[in-house]
Amino acid sequence: MSLVLLKDGIIEPFGNKLAKSEEACKRCIAKEMCALLDLAISYRPDVLCMGDLNCNLLHPRDNGKQGRELLDICDIYDLHNLIKEPTIISSDKESCLDVILTNIPSLALKSGTCEMGLSDHLLIFTVLNKKSMKPKAQLFGKKIF
Helix, strand or coil: CEEEEEECCEEEEEECCCCCCHHHHHHHHHHHHHHHHHHHHHHCCEEEEEEECCCCCCCHHHHCHHHHHHHHHHHHCCCEECCCCCCEECCCCEECCEEEEECCHHHEEEEEEECCCCCCECEEEEEECHHHHCCCCCCCCCCCC
């Protein structure tokens, strides 16, 4: 999973710190993801997480514990998945394993998937709304004597 922080129209990479192996993901996704999100939010209030989390958000109960844990994390941090369609389509099942999670869904103009033909996973994308990322104006007062 990749995590970026958003502030004043600037996107800053924050890290690829979650465990890569599927077995490690099963053991500690909630603990690692919460620690990473706590740290990220302490730097910047707006976050965007994206990647293959191996937790099916279309059918979270099919994953056992980690599907439910991911939904709980999304509730705790007010994260919304911008990808609403399957990212893996096989002959017998559709899954949404690749996600783009954010606590500012209005930031995205358009999000979805795209067939690239190189993998069983579809490419996920989001187009960001640059207008909503502009910094707020700061007013300064000055006394003239």
